[in-house]
Amino acid sequence: MKIHILYSFHKGPYGGGNQFLKALNKYFKALNIYEENMEKADVILFNSHHEIERVIRLKLNYQDKVFIHRIDGPLSFIRSSNPKLDFQIYQLNNLIADGTIFQSEWSRKKNFLLGLKKNKFEIVIPNACDKNIFYHQKKKTKEKIENQKINLIATSWSSNLNKGFDLYRFLDENLDFNKYTMIFIGNSPIQFKNIVHVKPLNSYKLAEHLRNSDIFITGSKKDPCSNSLIESLYCGLPCIALNDGGHPEIIKNGGELFNNFEECLDKIQLVSENYEFYKNRISISTMEETALLYCKFMENVLNNVKNRNKHLKLIDYYRFLLKTKRSKSIILNIFKKRIASNNGIIK
DSSP, X not given: OOEEEEOOOOOSSOOHHHHHHHHHHHHHHHXXXXXXXXXXXXXXXXXXXXXXXXXXXXXXXXXXXXXXXXEOOOHHHHHTOOTHHHHHHHHHHHHHOSEEEESOHHHHHHHHHHTOOOOSSEEEOOOOOOTTTSOOOTTOOHHHXXXXXXXXXXXXXXXXXXXXXXXXXXXXXXXXXXXXXXXXXXXOSSOOSSSEEEOOOOHHHHHHHHHTOSEEEEOOSSOSSOHHHHHHHHTXXXXXXXXXXXXXXXXXXXXXXXXXXXXXXXXXXXXXXXXHHHHTTOOOOOHHHHHHHHHHHHHHHHHHHGGGSOOOOHHXXXXXXXXXXXXXXXXXXXXXXXXXXXXXXXX
């Protein structure tokens, strides 16, 4: 089985989905199952709403390939926006995806609630990180935690207010900075007085900061599977997170959840006073385990759909573009190219 990930990767600091897919791509290559040339791949993994028109064109050209859809969101929950983009994702999933991968059970349920139809083949597989970058150094001791200031850290590439910035503003004003220090790494829409703000860093430098910290904090709302949270657990940090989204599924016993800002302060104190207890209970899937789950699921879909995988008609493509209010000129250009093409392949 050969796999191609249909995604435009970004170098340097970027969103969690990009970071996870880069790590997954790296592991597929190590297993010698990744195919750079999508035309030679057996399975195409595509992501959420990215490259929508490219995904459809590829499906029209290669109907026999298996298409696996990695779904995020619902995006309208995260961005507090119109669910139009979510509906496009659902239409794409219904038309093309032979199998669907969700990042958390919370995400699966919320997407179904919003209108996504169930797929015959679907699974929940949480994200993971590159262990060569994000790893745990056994150097923090109970004595260190008791005798020095406790270093808190929060990270977010996105500056969306729902990424927890109302909490970080509260902590900036109410945290006891005689007992704690706090650093925020990423893009922030607010200015801090006491929290140290560091601009986005590459994964290697970010991991160093995580390993030099003691406790990770996130107030991210409706986050299906926070890569920031996963990265911190990989680096051995007990975590304190808003009781929302996929956070409970990721943290398990490696930290505490809170429901309001005042409770967050109490949980910071609780974890600080019982640091080794939480640190020793961190449990997170490895990249190897996650990648193998992806492989096993894809292989199962590939072996079972055979010649019965989803087939897309050209008229379905046009209907999709019209329903999603894509430009009519796109449809006309595609139609002209198809007529002019000698082999009927849409570029």
